[in-house]
Amino acid sequence: MQERNIKKGIFYGVSAYLIWGFLPIYWKLLxxxxxxxxxAHRIIWSFIFMIVFIVITKQLRSFLKECKKILHxxxxxxxxxxxxxxxxxxxxxFIWAVQAERVIxxxxxxxxxxxxxxxxxxxxLKEKLSPAQILSFVLAGIGVLYLTITxxxxxxxxxxxAATFAVYGLLKKVVPIRSAxxxxxxxxxxxxxxxxxxxxxxxxxxxxxxxFSINLLLISAGVATAIPLLLFxxxxxxxxxxxxxxxxxxxxxxxxxxxxxxxxxxxxIPHLITFTLIWIxxxxxxxxxxxxxxxxxLKHQKSI
Numbered sequence: 001m002q003e004r005n006i007k008k009g010i011f012y013g014v015s016a017y018l019i020w021g022f023l024p025i026y027w028k029l030l031x032x033x034x035x036x037x038x039x040a041h042r043i044i045w046s047f048i049f050m051i052v053f054i055v056i057t058k059q060l061r062s063f064l065k066e067c068k069k070i071l072h073x074x075x076x077x078x079x080x081x082x083x084x085x086x087x088x089x090x091x092x093x094f095i096w097a098v099q100a101e102r103v104i105x106x107x108x109x110x111x112x113x114x115x116x117x118x119x120x121x122x123x124x125l126k127e128k129l130s131p132a133q134i135l136s137f138v139l140a141g142i143g144v145l146y147l148t149i150t151x152x153x154x155x156x157x158x159x160x161x162a163a164t165f166a167v168y169g170l171l172k173k174v175v176p177i178r179s180a181x182x183x184x185x186x187x188x189x190x191x192x193x194x195x196x197x198x199x200x201x202x203x204x205x206x207x208x209x210x211x212f213s214i215n216l217l218l219i220s221a222g223v224a225t226a227i228p229l230l231l232f233x234x235x236x237x238x239x240x241x242x243x244x245x246x247x248x249x250x251x252x253x254x255x256x257x258x259x260x261x262x263x264x265x266x267x268x269i270p271h272l273i274t275f276t277l278i279w280i281x282x283x284x285x286x287x288x289x290x291x292x293x294x295x296x297x298l299k300h301q302k303s304i
Contacts, residue, residue, distance in 0.1 A: 009238025013247045016231035019224075021254030024106065026224050027098040028263075030217055035096035037206035038221065040194035042091060045222025047187035053226065054184060066181050076175050083171040084186035090164040097157045103259035104267060109161030110252035111278050114245070115140050115285065116166040124170060132288040136281035143277030150270040179233030183226060245286060 030038050054063050070076050097106045115137060121127040129137075148154045172182065198205045208214040236244060256275070259265045 005238045006240070009235045010247075012231045013235035013239055013244060014250065016228040016235060017247050017250035018254070019228040019231070021251040022258075023224065023228075024098045024103050024255055024258060025262075026217070026221075027095045030095075030214065030221075031099050032208060032211075032214060033206065033218065035092060035099055036197065037202050038095050038218070039088065039092045040197050040202065041206055041218040042095075042221040042225055043088065043187050043190050043194040044198075045219055046183060046225045047191045047222070049222035049226050050180060050184035050187065053230070054180060057180075059180070063181055063184065066177065067185065070185065079171050079175045080177075080185060081189055083168055083175075084189040086164050086168045086171070087186060088190050090161060090168065093157060093160050093164065097161070101263060101265055102157050103255055103263055104265050104271065105155055105157040106161060107252040107255035107259060108155060108275070108278070109158035110165075110255065111249070111275070111282065112140060112144070112158060112162040113165050114248060115278075115281065116162040117169050118285070120166050120170050125173075130288055133285055136285040136288070139277050139281035139284070143274040143281070146277070147270050147274040151268065179229055183229055245289070249282070 027038065054060055070080055094106060097103070118127070118129070118133075119137065122129055144155060144159070177185070207218065235247075260267045
């Protein structure tokens with residue numbers, strides 16, 4: 001039974017990361033619409049979809065209870081509000097970068113993200129690193145620095161995506177809420193702002209006149225956002241954390257290949273060297289983490 005659950009978890013996890021990997025194609029199709037308008041629609045329709053999902057799955061009472069609990073704890077409310085604005089910023093940078101033909105930089109950002117998350121864990125949660133893990137961070141840093149110096153462009157898109165998602169992950173770790181409720185609450189907080197933006201700045205509320213396909217894509221942005229998140233939420237509960245760690249590199253690998261072969265974005269020798277250094281650092285970090293985990297498990301078994 002446990003093996004069956006793990007297989008199901010891996011299926012959900014792979015499905016989530018495949019959707020995230022191919023998501024740039026979705027935002028690319030919305031290129032005629034500005035990134036800000038796409039973001040506003042993504043927020044609004046994600047909120048609507050999640051509320052419908054919560055009602056259909058008979059979780060409304062639990063959801064309202066969770067909202068009430070958050071409202072009574074100012075610190076928790078502040079963290080959730082911060083998380084909602086940070087993930088909205090991440091979405092905006094992602095959408096803008098894809099539309100501006102920076103898919104390779106987006107890919108680099110999500111390769112860097114796990115390392116950035118661990119770095120934040122060291123600074124804010126006082127987590128310890130081994131010498132090999134420290135070396136992995138040094139290699140990643142050299143890679144980013146090398147790209148900046150030789151290519152002449154600071155990869156702000158990559159670092160912004162990595163940093164915002166790492167901060168978002170950190171806040172979620174401090175205040176753990178089930179994924180469905182989390183997305184619903186976060187989009188609830190920013191939906192009024194998105195609506196005001198569309199009323200004031202969005203011509204015809206951001207909808208494209210005479211383009212059914214564009215309008216359908218805008219409305220479906222909520223589904224495109226929520227489905228992989230719900231799949232991932234189920235996957236995390238069923239499969240080992242180490243497996244989740246490996247699967248997370250599916251999405252940026254797909255994005256990298258799309259950027260090079262589908263959208264013909266420039267991929268120079270400095271890019272190759274930077275990515276190689278980051279791949280080495282990730283392999284080093286993951287292998288060291290797995291070794292530590294195995295040692296801890298053996299130690300625990302001996303103590304029993």
